[in-house]
Amino acid sequence: MDDLTLQVPQGSFFALLGPSGCGKTTTLRMVSGLEAPTAGRIRIGDSDITYTKPYARPVNTVFQNYALFPHMDIYENVAFGLKRRGVKDTQKQVDDALELIQLSSVAKRKPTQLSGGQQQRVALARAIVNRPAVLLLDEPLGALDLKLRRQMQLELKRIQTEVGLTFIHVTHDQEEAMTMADTVAVMNNGIIEQMGPPTELYESPKYGVRGQLPRPVEPVPGQGRRGGWRGPHPRGPRRPVPDAHEPRRQGVSTTAGTRVLVGVRPEKIAITRFADAGEAPTHGNFVDGHVLSMSFLGVSTQYEVRTRGGDMINVFSQNLDVHNVLPPGTEVRLSWLPHHGFVLSGGEDIHAGMDQAS
Ligand SMILES: Nc1ncnc2c1ncn2[C@@H]1O[C@H](COP(=O)(O)OP(=O)(O)OP(=O)(O)O)[C@@H](O)[C@H]1O
Ligand SMILES: [Mg+2]
Incomplete structure (x- = not known):
């Protein structure tokens, strides 16, 4: 990363677009606290979280390989974060999250009894239920086939609009970034080359053509x-x-x-x-x-x-x-x-x- 300055408006769907190895995951790892920047600051709202421990940050990440807990059923997977934070009554929040991803009917199943796309939705619910200030999505649709991917893009956008959380979504797929994001930042070699709404990037690109x-x-x-x-x-x-x-x-x-x-x-x-x-x-x-x-x-x-x-x-x-x-x-x-x-x-x-x- 080199002299990266990013300001993500609260409640927006923000996409980080760039080729493999350009530093997208590294950027997310710094926001989630898995990586420390050698210089600079990271803020969420008014609070400086540059040196805050990962678990103490109001941030959740959804990865490409959804990594659900195989021995827990869907309900328990979604409830996991709430229970760990000592929330007593998880029922309503988990039910709401399952409804949001339209999988209430499979709450009692194990992850292996769901399709790839369904598992990915559960991974999303598991993160959203914690109501993080920022939700980081690192190529969360990468493992899905094209049709399901397109469907999930619209789904993700719907869910983001519905819950109003701030999403930072990493992808190397230009169409995916354009479909979902309010703002797209084009990243290359550790720097942001261009940033703006999808239509602007498409009609007046500086790079990436x-x-x-x-x-x-x-x-x-x-x-x-x-x-x-x-x-x-x-x-x-x-x-x-x-x-x-x-x-x-x-x-x-x-x-x-x-x-x-x-x-x-x-x-x-x-x-x-x-x-x-x-x-x-x-x-x-x-x-x-x-x-x-x-x-x-x-x-x-x-x-x-x-x-x-x-x-x-x-x-x-x-x-x-x-x-x-x-x-x-x-x-x-x-x-x-x-x-x-x-x-x-x-x-x-x-x-x-x-x-x-x-
Ligand atoms: N722990 C590390 N130590 C040193 N270099 C690293 C480390 N992790 C990643 N890199 C390097 O930093 C650069 C950016 O890696 P990063 O994982 O952020 O890329 P990316 O944009 O997420 O790529 P992809 O689309 O393939 O996931 C790469 O050149 C990578 O080799
Ligand atoms: Mg990556």
Whole structure:
């Protein structure tokens, strides 16, 4: 970790997103007290907990491997934290927690008699019943299959909204972070690279964009503040991104001679056969290339396109007409509206903050 500053608003669902080894678990371990920072402070509300013993912190953690007590039934698992703190009447709180995760009917079963997703919900109930000031979730859905994972993401969000606790959720899955969190912090190499609401991170990313970048744009010297660089096509518009995404506002250098990259999200791109494309559009950005691969995904078709400049761009095309998919080898034109573009520094690692495997 290096000079990490994080402020998580009370009652929010906060996601820490980053690739393996970037320091997510380490951050959580410092909050829960399993790891001591060499410098700096950790506060919850007004109280400084930097040197507070783990068990004395108002914090609970839910791990990837739910680790329920195998010899106890579900009810006893959920009641465990309350009993340990000497709470006498646990009945109502445990019943409420089981209702919250919609598993009241299996209270008398042992963990092995539940499915993976159900066990994970019990692990969540076991933590929530203690009403911690902060609930730490370290890839809690990692062991679940994709369908169950998606379902649990919505479930987790519902539960968080219902109980109003502060959740800090660690994941390397961008979609998961976006689905659930109010605020996402993108972490890489022990630092926070960007932080904001999901829509902002998605529409104006500074990092973490994978495989959908048109070729680098060279700024033109002497063109003033706004007009100094071109879109990906030589006959495209002069200002390939909107003012709100201007390089300077994004902290990207546009000194003559430096490189910037113009990016666009795959679902914002229109793909047409080059033969049908007609005249070059005067308002939109466009770039020509050919289809490298095509995967039919049901609601959409995903294309991988290699531009004539040699760059790779991903396109998600809605399946309005499934008989008109474009097979590999098809010469195509990609176009998009300037206000859908954003800029990144040319020298940045464009894969930062992303999990390569997913
Ligand atoms: N106890 C330790 N001593 C020294 N280095 C450690 C220790 N624990 C973790 N590290 C290192 O610190 C870095 C961050 O590890 P951390 O477990 O926080 O990553 P992570 O973001 O949670 O990754 P993953 O997504 O794989 O769980 C890694 O390079 C790791 O090797
Ligand atoms: Mg980890």
